[in-house]
Amino acid sequence: MDYAKERYGVSSMIQSQEKPDRVLVRISDLTVQKADEVVWVRARVHTSRAKGKQCFLVLRQQQFNVQALAAVGDHASKQMVKFAANINKESIIDVEGVVRKVNQKIGSCTQQDVELHVQKIYVISSAEPRLPLQLDDAVRPEVEGEEEGRATVNQDTRLDNRVIDLRTSTSQAVFRFQSGICHLFRETLINKGFVEIQTPKIISAASEGGANVFTVSYFKNNAYLAQSPQLYKQMCICADFEKVFCIGPVFRAEDSNTHRHLTEFVGLDIEMAFNYHYHEVVEEIADTLVQIFKGLQERFQTEIQTVNKQFPCEPFKFLEPTLRLEYCEALAMLREAGIEMGDEEDLSTPNEKLLGRLVKEKYDTDFYILDKYPLAVRPFYTMPDPRNPKQSNSYDMFMRGEEILSGAQRIHDPQLLTERALHHGIDLEKIKAYIDSFRFGAPPHAGGGIGLERVTMLFLGLHNVRQTSMFPRDPKRLTP
């Protein structure tokens, strides 16, 4: 005879049969203030360990967890404790229990001062017995794994089983942090008077020369996926919106298999009319990034520290106002460090990183602007520098030595734009609509596009952009 048989079991599937009055308490609220209260909690079984007539469970909600104890006694029968011990890890359960203060802190849980004495336990959604990866392995720092020979989880296993990998405290922190970047970006720009726009992703012509563009079957014709919202942002400037931003996917059909390239990523884009000098825009963009960095350090310290536990790194440093170097100054620094480079040569990835280290040593900042790129290495619509025909009014911004933003003053004069397009060998017919946008009065303007996943990666000191894309896309990965 099981005297507790009504107190445990597998619940029938929740199909919204009823609306019980029951209040579910958050694990993060289980503190000594609640001692001796009876509470209901819904949580995942993080671990369970049976020991004679007792079963210890760790219950988890995102980054929070608490110890629960099911012990044979008035409330729990032998059968009930056995049932509890047999619940598969990662299953979701409802537990009724008494909050009890513990004498010795529970070091392995976030709720260290209390445990939950189980009175009822029901499985809400059962996990399969074999997990494709263990959450504890997935948050283990890699160095420790190497040193001690303890398991870690490789990236493909993580990405193949993303639904589980995203449950780790590190992943939870990374993506809550990333949500914060988007929020701070918009908050800052809306306060500055920017208007949010939505730009189409399916476009009729591959605007930027036609390389690296995905083709879409569009009814009986072909169309393309936009490689950036730039042309549309510029049209909004020509349409008097003055200051615009957008957040959306951008697509690059580039067969690059590196730590920082994705075929689909999220662009944080800005475009802005200015009065006399594109530095008005550069300053707005740099200030926006500084506001984001400050906001992240103020509001997301918990998340930063959680990620640091698994991926230790130096705190992100930046200056106010932001350091702005000219390309020729960067060249001089690189040459002094023994690098041979031509005046009109673009920065290679290793040289970008070296430059980042040199700048960090000299100026103690992880964030800086590189201004006045050689005209030859920038797109056709980039405004040439009026004082030096080999330079341009264009800039990149860097975090920890990697590019996160590329931007420029755009040519707003249809005649000069035509000349530059011809110089680049671009078919004028294909960009007619673009050039025509500037024929009815266009203010001088500049802008730039920020890669969201890169900002997350570099601020947190992570090493692969796939860690900061929930469902990354690259030439070899289209799933899940």
Added chain:
Amino acid sequence: MDYAKERYGVSSMIQSQEKPDRVLVRISDLTVQKADEVVWVRARVHTSRAKGKQCFLVLRQQQFNVQALAAVGDHASKQMVKFAANINKESIIDVEGVVRKVNQKIGSCTQQDVELHVQKIYVISSAEPRLPLQLDDAVRPEVEGEEEGRATVNQDTRLDNRVIDLRTSTSQAVFRFQSGICHLFRETLINKGFVEIQTPKIISAASEGGANVFTVSYFKNNAYLAQSPQLYKQMCICADFEKVFCIGPVFRAEDSNTHRHLTEFVGLDIEMAFNYHYHEVVEEIADTLVQIFKGLQERFQTEIQTVNKQFPCEPFKFLEPTLRLEYCEALAMLREAGIEMGDEEDLSTPNEKLLGRLVKEKYDTDFYILDKYPLAVRPFYTMPDPRNPKQSNSYDMFMRGEEILSGAQRIHDPQLLTERALHHGIDLEKIKAYIDSFRFGAPPHAGGGIGLERVTMLFLGLHNVRQTSMFPRDPKRLTP
């Protein structure tokens, strides 16, 4: 001899040659407080009218405009006034002038109490002489046009010349208002503890049966454009994010040429785990929409009134809490109005609209929820109603009688999901990754997707979704 020849002309292209100290004043700041001050203004030439030795210009910045007067005298020569009179409409100019109080209000301008006496005038960016559409025609109410035979602008002309059409006060208001919807949506949800996510748009399999999906060439394979972020939102719920939202493009390869269909539109998506009943989610979504409506009425009254001038309509009405009707109640109302419909039949567009009118008459609301749709008309992943096998835990939301949101409790049990997919004849192999997401513990959850352009259109009482998409995409339009 022209004594004013330094005071006017065509400026050289602004290439960021210099950073002058000059302050440009906003037209909206030109009031009697500034009387007798000398100011610089950059604006478009909205209209110009020469009259003897004078030229009257209307200068425009977005929805604001002011009258400027260039008159032969100490500051302006005959040649200068002629130059001013010959500047093409829509050109961007810099004007230095004295702000003068006027004796009689200038009814045609937003700045009615002052005018600007021009001392210097330079063209910054010239518009071509022939405009493809006139801004004054583009803001004329259609009724007036018909009645008086005055010109209006048809939709294709507008869309073909969107850069100019977007400059009208109506378009400026529509898209600033739309930016506000996105802002209010996120603000409300972030306050409710939701996390913003980014979901991939390129997917490996056409998840929802394969109809109406765009195909993308993905390196050597085919991929598809996501018809909704739903599967990814659900994976985030299975990954313990609990409450998520996203804003992004969704793609429908539907050959529908109606006033409310686009092939690419912006989805405002929500997904949320709940405790016991999906109405917990329905209430959160409805409250989010109510917060948006309130915010729009509080913060965007100017924009609403601007749009109303061209497109008059009744103010948008809603109740708190939101009216929720069951599908069978709606059927009864329609049948009473003489419509013949089966119990498991979906609502046609005319019946939706009729129902909207009946609900408005009976309950005095333009916004309501229709709950408990027949299971037969909903997608395979919709949770059946446990009390009535022909019903489902699903709902649509309506504004002014048109659907703006579709949602449901989703099946979180892999076995039931498999059964329902088979029932719908769906190839299980294609949705394996989707079903597998629920194998490791999944909380009960529900959600929905809102069409941004429809919300803008219906709140403002507009009649075509192309008016609320900056660069609309439909089967016949891919440009600009």
